[in-house]
Amino acid sequence: MQPDVVVVGAGIIGAACAEALSAAGVRVTVIDRGTPAGGTTAAGEGNVLLSDKPPGPELALAQASVARWPKLLATLRDLLGSEQAEVEWDAKGGLVVALEHAEALAEFADHQRSAGVRADLITASDALELEPNLTPDVTAAVHYPDDAQLQPVLAATTLLAAVKRRGGEVRGDVAALGIRPGGLRTSEGFLNCGAVINACGPWAGQFSERVGAPINIQPRRGVVLVTSHTPFTVRHKVYDADYVGAVESGAADLQTSTVVESTRAGTILIGSSRERVGFDDTMRVPVLRELARKAVRLFPGLARVPVMRAYGGFRPYAPDHLPVIGPDPRVPGLWHATGHEGAGIGLAAGTGQLIADLFLGRPPVVDPLPFRVDRPEVTPCT
Template sequence: MPKRHPLDAVIVGAGVVGAACAYYAGRSGLGVAVVDRGPVACGTTGAGEGHLLVSDKEPGPELDLALLSTRLWRDLAHVLPPETEYERRGGLVVAPDEAALAALRAFAARQREAGVDAREVTPDRMYDLEPYLAPDLAGAVHYPQDAQVDPVRAAAQLLRAARHFGAEIRLGEEAREVLLGPDGRVRGVRTAQGDLLAPAVVNAAGIRGGEVAELAGATLPVRPGHGFLLVTEPLPRVVRQRVYGADREGGSAAIEATASGQILIGAARGRAGGERPLSAEGLHRLSGRAAALFPFLAGVRTIRTYRGSWPCLPDRLPAIGPDPRVPGLLHACGHQDAGIGLAPGTGLLIASALRGQRPALDLRPFRPDRFARVDAEGLPASVS
């Protein structure tokens, strides 16, 4: 029988990251409870597009986490019900000219050294993959590892699977206090419904991650990042995968189709991160960039626009693992707009940390206490 008590950890947050932490912790035999003041995926996860991407990531710790998560998502697709809508669509990054193509080739070569499947595509083959692309583009790189899920359903199914392993799922129950013992160690959390005692608390609260850290007497400089999305009228399936331009520094558009035929147009993730607040000028600029890749979009009607937010840390890496300032406190937040894709790897790393096992990745780049200095403008800065 799966064990339910005593609890080994309380996970704060029922988004996809918290759900993945609960799943991998429960699967490893730990007793956990998940608490959230709202329903499943009521925060960033619920507004996400469900991208599972390696194509947009520089070689380094985040890409390593993305590659681990890509493998885990593929395994989860065989375990979770089909309602998660896992689909390995692939991604196509397009270069408008030879200069952009040279930069894209160099970027893809570095990614391949890190383990990414990045395949250069000649112009003739490019139009086989996406027939409605603009003419006279210089070339592209295809990323077959890029995939997608329904984020809300994925979070719900991970929690359902975690419950099978004995996890308690307590929705509508806000963590109001992190309980500490006389020695400063975590003892659990307090909610309006009572105390949940456990020797570990996992902060998977997304944009509220800084607030939850403060409940335990720690600091984590989580700030909201913003982006916006255009949704078109339904069309025949004319875009086959996620497509965006190689000019990421300049803010290329990212285009993909939904199962219903609507086209989603968002800003491709720039290396500088983030996106400007929603404005008429920004929407016009974004739609123009999309039409430069797919000219037919110039005549398509936009029926909805919305803005999303996600949790960011100053160096744009998440905080994952134990917080040495508060024994028993672990963090799993600050994933920017990539939390859905990075959730399984994060969950696996947290489960290993809870069990005192060697993690699948080096946790040092993600250490929660790395923001020890304050720069001249009063903003947290990473320690070297």
């Protein structure tokens, strides 16, 4: 059966858009030039965060996503069964700590509270009670009870399983070549459809050029360390206050900040780094050393825990740090859902809902205007 919509990109964002549309009765086909959930999603940590976002459109989308994720997962369990819908959801909460500049951390949390975020300023001794392995050099901390974590590949494949259960199709190793009236040209032939969603992540800029509607989405590389199985535990998602600045920065050179969390597998994930190096996937030892050094400063006991491996990936970076979500006025039938950078896992549920709302003409879950494609930072002047 001919699909109504073809989603190009089977990562977490494409999967969430496809799931939300299929739940509303839209016929969906998802294609990916590689393995579904095998690109940026496979290189993610699984962050579902409010704590790193200042008041504004992205925080509003994050709040909608945090509210939607548990309901969406319950729907998926009802549809697929508990075993197939297991995504390792963990509402563990987040802890942001300051080793210096405690005033700036408190001010940031105060602004978030004004936007409805639960951000509880606590003392250093309170932080050590929550995380006994923290360095005693902590001067202040903010507890975010609504931060959560999930396993990104499991989440994406579960969303795609729901699409298939509802009669949709998911096809890997199929490249999108261009849009023609009536559908999409692919490496496997022409797909008739009414709309195409560009959910290509860091490659969304390349795809947009191919279809004649370029958007300024660039890859931003990040690296994560993974320890061996260890009894050393981190109860929350813990990061230092510098992380917010790194997320908001548009600098191309290397930036690192400490992010540490345990997984259900008994390992510890250590991040994070950001640098714009194109699609160069070289693993640089100085970056790994810097991540390890900063993690040990935050959790001194990690010095005795061996690192098992490291992995890296590319995040879809938009110059104004806002996703691109919605229709493209330049090419009839073309939609975009990209530019989430390192927040795609957490923002996916809200993004899928927003795409479905706009596509079906429903009241949108958040104001779509800030995410429109025809904004100067994203659409080059012609």
